[in-house]
Amino acid sequence: MTSIQEIDTPAALIDVPRMQRNIERMQERMNTLSVRFRPHVKTAKCLPVAGAQREAGAEGITVSTLKEAEQFFEAGFSDILYAVGIVPSKLSQVLALRKRGCDLKIIVDNVETAREIGRFGKAHEDVFDVWIEIDTDGHRSGIKPEEEALLEIARVLQEAGMRMGGIMTHAGSSYDYNTPEALKAIAEQERAGAVRAAERLREAGLPCPVVSVGSTPTALSAEQLDGVTEVRAGVYVLFDLVMRNVGVCTxxxxxxxxxxxxxxxxxxxxxxxxxxxxxxxxxxxxxxxxxxxxxxxxxxxxxxxxxxxxxxxxxxxxxxxxxxxxxxxxxxxxxxxxxxxxxxxxxxxxxxxxxxxxxxxxxxxxxxxxxxxxxxx
Amino acid sequence: MTSIQEIDTPAALIDVPRMQRNIERMQERMNTLSVRFRPHVKTAKCLPVAGAQREAGAEGITVSTLKEAEQFFEAGFSDILYAVGIVPSKLSQVLALRKRGCDLKIIVDNVETAREIGRFGKAHEDVFDVWIEIDTDGHRSGIKPEEEALLEIARVLQEAGMRMGGIMTHAGSSYDYNTPEALKAIAEQERAGAVRAAERLREAGLPCPVVSVGSTPTALSAEQLDGVTEVRAGVYVLFDLVMRNVGVCTxxxxxxxxxxxxxxxxxxxxxxxxxxxxxxxxxxxxxxxxxxxxxxxxxxxxxxxxxxxxxxxxxxxxxxxxxxxxxxxxxxxxxxxxxxxxxxxxxxxxxxxxxxxxxxxxxxxxxxxxxxxxxxx
The missing domain is CATH 2.40.37.20 (D-serine dehydratase-like domain)
Incomplete structure (x- = not known):
């Protein structure tokens, strides 16, 4: 179409110059903080949007469903983190994607599922790339950095021959704050908790190559990200009124x-x-x-x-x-x-x-x- | 699939025996009250559901978008009421459906749009079937039964050669009540307002063949529907927790x-x-x-x-x-x-x-x- 006047209503519009500005703002911030950036594509679930993020320097993507993983893999994205705790009944779908060449990572926060992953991986001769989900703010899933189970999960995975890819956390409670001071504090809490979990693993002789954190408010508020290797964020690409009230956009x-x-x-x-x-x-x-x-x-x-x-x-x-x-x-x-x-x-x-x-x-x-x-x- | 155990999660399930019971309950009620029943298909937007409603005795359907009208028309439904106030920019889409044989009715609640319908209909040699939307509870759109504009809209349509198909109202505020007495009262208010509007038109020598009312709570609570020719309701087919709290289902x-x-x-x-x-x-x-x-x-x-x-x-x-x-x-x-x-x-x-x-x-x-x-x- 040649102009907005031709669009039937209602319709969802994306203002591409604004989107591009949001992408560049985040990527520049990540470059300055010396971390890789893995956008969460669940916000837009849209190829041209993810393409623009990759073009600007993003490495890999984060997805919220295996359907997203399938669709983005078919469109040429291979390095994909499925950031919802895996359940054994979904492992065959994960395996099918990996057998097709998708570098799909999964996450886990309990010993029982870690055992199932190990059993399933061995039975199907795949080395799943598994990250442990850490809870740094009590808002949802994950195990706390100091919990004993952290080491046990990693050991179970390693003994079963799986790849301990790293740890990840998401400070979703950052949406509840609205001052720069509070956001800096929750960003630092997210970073420190993630780094602490990684240290505990390494001290126990267990590998933890990736330390992944993120949410739009913390990604835009963190003052330093020492020890973090990558950041994830989703809604920043389009922003909304909730983020305006949190104070990270206008x-x-x-x-x-x-x-x-x-x-x-x-x-x-x-x-x-x-x-x-x-x-x-x-x-x-x-x-x-x-x-x-x-x-x-x-x-x-x-x-x-x-x-x-x-x-x-x-x-x-x-x-x-x-x-x-x-x-x-x-x-x-x-x-x-x-x-x-x-x-x-x-x-x-x-x-x-x-x-x-x-x-x-x-x-x-x-x-x-x-x-x-x-x-x- | 042979059983529920094979369904991947998350998934939306319809319990068909319950759905069938809901359909029969409503249709029997409408038969007892001697009115036609025109289900609102916006709830499920699903052909087998609308098919079961028709099978049980429903006559015609109500839709909330022209996309629904198109899809249901292509699947063999012809008597369709588009129950959102028409806007002139959508008339060409309505016309296209009518030219293909769809008996699509539109609604209006203001003189300005009525004039546009008349102009557009004449210009394209179609006699649009237009119903006037009546406001019987102040919750949304429509003109009040006693407003002067009611007669003016009907006259504008008639003078332009359009068909004055009737009046319709929707007591959406019925969702706010939760006692049988309050629901009976709002149902009677809906009925009385609709019938009053029809009477005013007829007294002025204007036609009003259809008197259409409805919402799930009022349809299930009305004690009598004298003067009403048809009822519309949508969510009753599946029901939900809001309706459980209103008190019209368990x-x-x-x-x-x-x-x-x-x-x-x-x-x-x-x-x-x-x-x-x-x-x-x-x-x-x-x-x-x-x-x-x-x-x-x-x-x-x-x-x-x-x-x-x-x-x-x-x-x-x-x-x-x-x-x-x-x-x-x-x-x-x-x-x-x-x-x-x-x-x-x-x-x-x-x-x-x-x-x-x-x-x-x-x-x-x-x-x-x-x-x-x-x-x-």
Whole structure:
């Protein structure tokens, strides 16, 4: 398409110059901190996006499903970390990918699964590349750096002839903070915990070549990454309102938006009704508990200019309610007549993208390319 | 597949006997109330589901996007109501479907769009079948039964040679109630408002053949539907935890669930980690403000037996945290060992279904059929 005006609504737009700026900002930071960068492709699940990250210097990718691993491997990505704890029933799918030549790494955080990996690997004559998941902030999976089981897992893997590839951690709790000081502290906690786990392994004579950390807030806040070999981050590539509230981007960095059309009004309530409901925005209300609640999204003009104070205040499946925060806008009908096209910035880029079969990528010259995305498992 | 044990996780399951029971319950109710029934297919977006509804006696379907209209028309459904206020930019897509033989009806709630429909219809020599959207509970779109604009819209359409097909309303606020008395009252308010709007049109000498109302709670609560010609409802076909809290179904009626596998634990916190995160469940937290908050879903065994008190208490993209409400379960690891397969009942069937490319339908004999679903716009 030659311009944004030709896109049917609702549609997910990627502002490519903004995306490119986000990619360069992160890669430069990683270069300065002397670590490799392995982007998490679950945010966009989109080949041109991952291609731009690789072009800028990223090495390898991180995935959240084996479907992503399959799709990206078929598209030429080979160094892939599957960053969800492996379960024995998924090992045959992992094996099939590895037999095809995919350098797929898996993660584990318990002895029982480590034993199963060893048994399965031996039985099928594969040396799985296994990383141990470390819990550095108590928010989800992983074992703590000081736990005895850390060494036991590594020994079980090594004795079964598997490759102890390293350790990885994800400080997901970094999303809960919003000051530079707090973010620096959680980044340092993530780094220190990961490095400590690696040291314990090495002191016990066990190998730990990779020390992998990351989340968008910590990757953008860490002051030093001594002992870390690689960083992972996902949402930074598009950013969103949650990250704006965390303080690691501004609205002007958000590269994902949903294009929508005004389809009606409730004049006395100050509502414009738009054709982007939760099916287009997702049900994510990530800014609800943050200092600035954007409802289901921040309203912008079709060309991306922020309309301060106007948000999607509620959403049904295919209807969004656009209103002014605070005082009712009695001129809503004149301000946004039927047919007006607007962009809505999302709370959470990973969730909003997942609602769409494809992105409409707005290139620097204003022309539009359709970029498909994967979904399902 | 021959059984549920062969399904990879996460996956969306439909319990077909439950679905069939839900379909029959609603259709029998509609037959008793002497109204036609036009199911809203946005919940499942799935041909076998709509086929079962038609088989039971449904006449026509309701859709939430023109993509659904296209897909269902190609599969042999012709009488289709597009129940989102039409916007002039979408008229050419409507026209194309009608020229192919689709009996597609559109809705409008303002004079300006009615004029555009008239102009476009005349210019392209089509008599659009247009229904006026009525607002009977103030929750979203539509004009109020007593508004002057009601007659003006109908006159504009008639003067332009369009077909005034009727009026329609949707008491979406019925989701906010949870007693039979309140639901009966909102159902009567929906009925009375719709009938009043139809009467005003007829008194002014304007035609109004169809009087269409509906939402799952009101359809299941209305005591009488005098003056109504058809009812619409969507989520009743699968039901969900929000509807359980509204009081129109029990957990045993919920036909949609997400199959998941335990991948790890945080023993001292009483957590089991499963491979169904918000990508599989959706970000919908519809029960959050209801009397019984189910987190991201209610946990059941693989065969569907309810595990009282166990819910998905939080969710990341591909990780769900399963825990006991109230007292921490210190035996979580023994209760749900790694590899345990569970079903999770969702908050909102429309939102959870939308996360999946397909359903795994569990037939009465326990065998499994894959039922694809549509998505996108």
């Amino acid at each position: 609205e002007d960095d958000i590269a994902l938006s949903v294009l929508t059309t005004v389809i009606g009004h409730q004049q006395e309530k100050g509502w414009a009704i738009v054709d982007a409901g939760w099916m287009a925005m997702s049900r994510d209300r990530g800014t609800q508990k943050q200092p600035h609640d954007f409802g289901f999204g921040q309203v912008c003009t079709e060309d991306g200019t922020l309309l301060e104070g106007y948000i999607l205040s509620s959403a049904n499946q295919e209807h969004g309610v656009l209103s002014h925060v605070g005082e009712t806008d009695k001129n809503i009908l004149e301000r946004f007549p039927i047919g007006t096209r607007l962009r809505i910035l999302p709370n959470h880029a990973c969730a909003t993208g997942a609602q769409h079969p494809e992105y409409q990528a707005i290139l620097p010259d204003g022309t539009v390319q359709t970029w498909p995305r994967f979904y399902g498992w | 957990e045993d009626d919920i036909a949609l669930s997400v199959l998941t596998t335990v991948i790890g634990h945080q023993q001292e916190k009483g957590w089991a980690i499963v491979d169904a995160g918000w990508m599989a469940m959706s970000r919908d937290r519809g029960t959050q403000k209801q009397p019984h908050d189910f987190g991201f879903g209610q946990v059941c065994t693989e065969d569907g037996t309810l595990l009282e008190g166990y819910i998905l208490s939080s969710a990341n993209q591909e990780h769900g945290v399963l825990s006991h409400v109230g007292e921490t379960d210190k035996n979580i690891l023994e209760r749900f060992p790694i590899g345990t397969r569970l079903r999770i009942l969702p908050n909102h069937a429309c939102a959870t279904g939308a996360q999946h490319p397909e359903y795994q339908a569990i037939l009465p004999d326990g065998t499994v059929q894959t039922w694809p679903r549509f998505y996108g716009w």
